[in-house]
Amino acid sequence: MSTRKTAKRPSIFEVAKRAGVSHQTVSRVINHSPNVAQATRAKVEQAIDELGYRPSNSARALASRTTRTIGVIAGGQRFYGPVSSLAAIETMAREHGMFVSVAMVHEALCSQEEFDNLCDMFGQQGVDGYIFLTPTDVMLQSACRAKVTQPRVLVTSTHGKMSIQEGMRLLGAEQRRKVSLVGVDQWGGMEGIMRLIDKFGHRNVLLFAGPTQWRDAATRLLAWNKLCTQYGVNSITVQCSVWESGEAYQRMNHILENIGSNGGRLPTCVVCSNDQMAIGVIRALLEHGVHVPQDVSVTGFDDMPGMSNLFPPLTTVRQDFDDLGTMAMRELLYLLGEGDEPGYTMSRHGVGLAPADVIVRQSVREAARR
Structure with a gap:
């Protein structure tokens, strides 16, 4: 009886041998390092194509101590705004070679236990950071109380039953240095x-x-x-x-x-x-x-x-919910050391704000005389 041999996955060392370079050089090409000569980069990319090499995410994580993955917990899944912001977050993450792992929760019924369990699940995945879409007071409180050490970005509004300052007091001093807040200028x-x-x-x-x-x-x-x-x-x-x-x-x-x-x-x-x-x-x-x-x-x-x-x-x-999602992702990249500090034309109570512009159409006119 014949047996079928599983094709062996090519390694980074085989790519290096085919291209005539060190495996460190191959790693730099894979990770888009600018410190590689164009001619060398072309040889490595050709070797990758010829061998059908695909980087191992687990090996990458071990080498870099990052997984290129972010965890997102979002409330308001039934509504246009949060879903639009989520799409923008995922798009920008992909542009930076990152993956997004998403958990959707009920914005009014999400308990601290449920929130913490989701954070534990993401922690087991080794996420590099978090984005929390917290449209309600209960979600903002849970996001501030969450015992995570990675950077977190909170997407929320400036006012509610719990103030932004009260929420920040739920965080330790070290945690506060790894937190950013963004929202819309309501x-x-x-x-x-x-x-x-x-x-x-x-x-x-x-x-x-x-x-x-x-x-x-x-x-x-x-x-x-x-x-x-x-x-x-x-x-x-x-x-x-x-x-x-x-x-x-x-x-x-x-x-x-x-x-x-x-x-x-x-x-x-x-x-x-x-x-x-x-x-x-x-x-x-x-x-x-x-x-x-x-x-x-x-x-x-x-x-x-x-x-x-x-x-x-x-x-x-x-x-502009797309802009809001992009803002959140920029903040996280900055906290992860992968981008410049974002600047905003407006902020209130420590929350960077996207503009909210009035669009005038035919449903408004001069007040009728009574």
């Missing part, structure tokens, strides 16, 4: 909306606020309340428990029915903490014969795909 986004509706003369406004455990929602609400005082706007807050359009639709229906029954006055503008809420609000208004924006203006937040084709096209705040 405050600036709300300020842009306020400037716009002030320009159009809106003074009686409804704010549909996002779920309280989300730090983005908390930051937007705090900013809005302070801006209302500054600009002299009368505002009533409608607190929603989820980001979805269904609850906003139901609550707007209830408000309109009460106005119809009690002879109340319509607001001239409804500011929504995300685009999905705005969709629900617009549907309720149109079903009650209230025209947008002729009778009531509406704004959103996020600039999700398709908002320019909504009827009417939605005025909203564009968050």
Whole structure:
């Protein structure tokens, strides 16, 4: 009976012999070191192609004491923003020859035990660093309490029930030197909306606020309340428990029915903490014969795909989630000693911020006279 021999995997020493160089030179070529002459690099690459050589990740890890792998724990997997940021993180990691290992968790239900178990799992993989997407207070607290020694980048908002300063106090002095925080300028986004509706003369406004455990929602609400005082706007807050359009639709229906029954006055503008809420609000208004924006203006937040084709096209705040993911990866590369220190045009409370720009469309116009 014949036996089949498994083809032996070529080694780095065979590549070196074929190219007529040392195995250290082959290693430098594989790891993209600039300290190799172009002619030598070409000979090594030709030998690699001829032999079909593929570097061993385990051998690389032993030699360099790195695995070129990062661990990502992310909440908000059902939402457009976190998923977009994750894609950007993975793309940039690949560009730097790194792998991403991802664990998705429920942003409101993730316990400290679950978070720590995931960190232990990543630790067994030998990850070089972590990126934690922490949209809620409970996740930020878990990320700060995590007993990891590798560098970590926290993607979060500047405000919530737990302040950034309180979170940093959960870290030891040595850990704090290996931590960076990035986020989106939620405050600036709300300020842009306020400037716009002030320009159009809106003074009686409804704010549909996002779920309280989300730090983005908390930051937007705090900013809005302070801006209302500054600009002299009368505002009533409608607190929603989820980001979805269904609850906003139901609550707007209830408000309109009460106005119809009690002879109340319509607001001239409804500011929504995300685009999905705005969709629900617009549907309720149109079903009650209230025209947008002729009778009531509406704004959103996020600039999700398709908002320019909504009827009417939605005025909203564009968050660059791709840029946010890239920022997080740049911070981690810097902490790992593989890049320059990132600089930001804006930061608050120790968080480097990506811009949030108002995109003006047809859902806002001058305040209707009542």
